[in-house]
Amino acid sequence: MEVKNLILSFFLLFLLVGISSTTAASNGKIKVRRPCKRLVFYFHDIIYNGRNSKNATSAIVGAPAWGNRTIMAGQSHFGDLVVFDDPITLDNNPHSTPVGRAQGFYLYDQKDIFTAWLGFSFVFNSTQHKGSINFAGADPLMNKTRDISVVGGTGDFFMARGIATLMTDAFEGEVYFRLRVDIKLYECW
Amino acid sequence: MEVKNLILSFFLLFLLVGISSTTAASNGKIKVRRPCKRLVFYFHDIIYNGRNSKNATSAIVGAPAWGNRTIMAGQSHFGDLVVFDDPITLDNNPHSTPVGRAQGFYLYDQKDIFTAWLGFSFVFNSTQHKGSINFAGADPLMNKTRDISVVGGTGDFFMARGIATLMTDAFEGEVYFRLRVDIKLYECW
Amino acid sequence: MEVKNLILSFFLLFLLVGISSTTAASNGKIKVRRPCKRLVFYFHDIIYNGRNSKNATSAIVGAPAWGNRTIMAGQSHFGDLVVFDDPITLDNNPHSTPVGRAQGFYLYDQKDIFTAWLGFSFVFNSTQHKGSINFAGADPLMNKTRDISVVGGTGDFFMARGIATLMTDAFEGEVYFRLRVDIKLYECW
Numbered sequence: 408m409e410v411k412n413l414i415l416s417f418f419l420l421f422l423l424v425g426i427s428s429t430t431a432a433s434n435g436k437i438k439v440r441r442p443c444k445r446l447v448f449y450f451h452d453i454i455y456n457g458r459n460s461k462n463a464t465s466a467i468v469g470a471p472a473w474g475n476r477t478i479m480a481g482q483s484h485f486g487d488l489v490v491f492d493d494p495i496t497l498d499n500n501p502h503s504t505p506v507g508r509a510q511g512f513y514l515y516d517q518k519d520i521f522t523a524w525l526g527f528s529f530v531f532n533s534t535q536h537k538g539s540i541n542f543a544g545a546d547p548l549m550n551k552t553r554d555i556s557v558v559g560g561t562g563d564f565f566m567a568r569g570i571a572t573l574m575t576d577a578f579e580g581e582v583y584f585r586l587r588v589d590i591k592l593y594e595c596w
Numbered sequence: 597m598e599v600k601n602l603i604l605s606f607f608l609l610f611l612l613v614g615i616s617s618t619t620a621a622s623n624g625k626i627k628v629r630r631p632c633k634r635l636v637f638y639f640h641d642i643i644y645n646g647r648n649s650k651n652a653t654s655a656i657v658g659a660p661a662w663g664n665r666t667i668m669a670g671q672s673h674f675g676d677l678v679v680f681d682d683p684i685t686l687d688n689n690p691h692s693t694p695v696g697r698a699q700g701f702y703l704y705d706q707k708d709i710f711t712a713w714l715g716f717s718f719v720f721n722s723t724q725h726k727g728s729i730n731f732a733g734a735d736p737l738m739n740k741t742r743d744i745s746v747v748g749g750t751g752d753f754f755m756a757r758g759i760a761t762l763m764t765d766a767f768e769g770e771v772y773f774r775l776r777v778d779i780k781l782y783e784c785w
Numbered sequence: 786m787e788v789k790n791l792i793l794s795f796f797l798l799f800l801l802v803g804i805s806s807t808t809a810a811s812n813g814k815i816k817v818r819r820p821c822k823r824l825v826f827y828f829h830d831i832i833y834n835g836r837n838s839k840n841a842t843s844a845i846v847g848a849p850a851w852g853n854r855t856i857m858a859g860q861s862h863f864g865d866l867v868v869f870d871d872p873i874t875l876d877n878n879p880h881s882t883p884v885g886r887a888q889g890f891y892l893y894d895q896k897d898i899f900t901a902w903l904g905f906s907f908v909f910n911s912t913q914h915k916g917s918i919n920f921a922g923a924d925p926l927m928n929k930t931r932d933i934s935v936v937g938g939t940g941d942f943f944m945a946r947g948i949a950t951l952m953t954d955a956f957e958g959e960v961y962f963r964l965r966v967d968i969k970l971y972e973c974w
Contacts, residue, residue: 455849466850466863466864468847468849468865468866469677469846469847471656472644472656472664475850476849477850485655486679487657488677488679488847490863490894491894492863492895492896510894510923512866514700516680517697518681522699526715526921528902528923530923530925538932539923539932541922541936543715543732543747543936544748545719554728555748555750556730556747556748558934558936559921559922559933561932561933561934565948566946566947566971566972568755593755593785596818596971629943629974658868659846660833660854661833661844661845661854674844676846677846677866677890703846703889705868705870705889705890706870713888713889713904713905732919733906733917733937734888734906734919743917743939743940744939745936745937745939747919747936758944759943782974
């Protein structure tokens with residue numbers, strides 16, 4: 408009798424494991440939406456405007472026919488392509504010691520509202536973090552928060568995947584802006 | 597005897613489960629190639645040519661030294677970089693109500709044949725879909741179909757990964773083209 | 786007694802399987818860092834300088850206000866955007882028969898040191914490999930080796946993810962460079 412009960416409990420356990428793994432296998436991955444790693448940073452962008460070459464951390468390198476490379480184009484900057492190398496800080500103070508660099512590009516891609524597309528990396532080389540996190544995605548920057556994808560990582564962030572929630576923390580005219588980046592990794596190795 | 601048989605069948609089941617999970621663990625993922633989600637859309641690109649600023653949904657923002665930003669460059673447009681904000685529709689009618697926007701860039705990157713490289717997002721904000729799908733990959737556009745990668749997603753497409761099969765559904769000279777995009781997600785969360 | 790022992794061993798096995806799968810489910814993926822596929826290639830870039838249009842495999846298509854499209858810009862080429870279509874070879878000989886094309890773009894994005902950001906694909910269409918591998922990431926090119934992400938793949942490289950380790954194998958002034966690419970895939974389908 409005792410043995411039978413034990414066997415029965417095994418059988419039930421087995422069924423449960425069997426069902427769950429089958430579901431996962433046929434539908435792709437089914438996972439809990441809880442980050443395995445979470446990091447918050449700020450980065451600071453000062454765009455070149457013809458007069459600030461010393462401080463500028465970014466520059467227009469492509470523009471539509473009706474634009475140029477020292478003034479952002481009309482129609483919500485549509486077509487402006489900007490390359491950047493921005494300091495990353497742990498808080499929102501632009502004078503804090505940088506912990507890494509945000510490097511890559513953004514481009515404005517809508518005429519009737521400010522919207523951008525981003526391809527860039529966070530590059531770390533400190534005692535705290537070594538490696539890079541690679542991002543890509545649409546940034547409808549008039550929204551309070553917007554999500555882009557973490558498409559990969561290297562070093563400490565080997566094979567990472569996840570979501571980064573962007574928030575414009577400050578902006579001054581068309582020269583300075585500061586983004587808060589809330590990185591939530593859902594695939595950690 | 598009965599008990600022994602039961603145990604034996606457990607044992608066999610166990611072996612099977614054990615073997616399959618071991619293989620998966622050591623070699624990375626081994627999965628069935630059946631999409632967990634499939635979506636078909638069309639998007640419509642009208643490139644700025646100096647005379648169609650009202651209708652244009654895209655514009656050349658970068659070109660090689662031998663090109664300019666109102667006429668596609670020679671040598672299969674090699675080096676032309678185009679930023680776009682194209683309407684997405686459910687059918688191939690350019691006048692259908694858009695269900696989202698395709699936003700990002702493409703660049704022509706081969707001299708002897710038309711070939712492009714794409715980095716863009718599908719951005720949805722309707723009752724049907726909210727969120728974005730992020731794409732990247734090579735588009736040898738003279739081929740009838742070609743595959744690019746879905747590298748991530750947000751909102752309804754949280755953490756998505758998969759393949760998008762592109763097909764040129766129509767093109768008119770160097771001003772208009774329409775792409776059919778067959779999105780097959782193999783990782784759904 | 787024999788039966789009890791068998792049951793006990795089942796139970797222990799069960800516990801082990803149960804624990805390992807639970808850990809994996811709650812923390813995302815936990816996997817061994819052993820590639821499921823490894824490939825080494827070289828690719829060769831000859832940049833257009835106004836005099837080598839016949840041999841050039843790449844061209845500057847975007848530049849900052851202080852630069853142009855036939856000479857790399859000052860300040861470590863900051864802001865130069867280059868589109869390329871480079872032959873891929875199995876060894877470091879630029880005259881070897883290409884096995885595919887490396888197509889996409891790189892941009893220089895730091896003023897005080899040579900650093901680039903890459904978005905490109907390896908495109909194969911031979912008896913040996915069919916399909917594409919898509920890459921993105923930061924390339925601090927003064928480092929002996931640097932890692933970028935494999936963000937996806939198609940065909941033979943369906944749904945691939947991994948790391949590519951880049952190494953500058955040769956460079957000649959500002960006209961030619963050769964990269965060794967050591968591709969390690971950790972997700973194979």
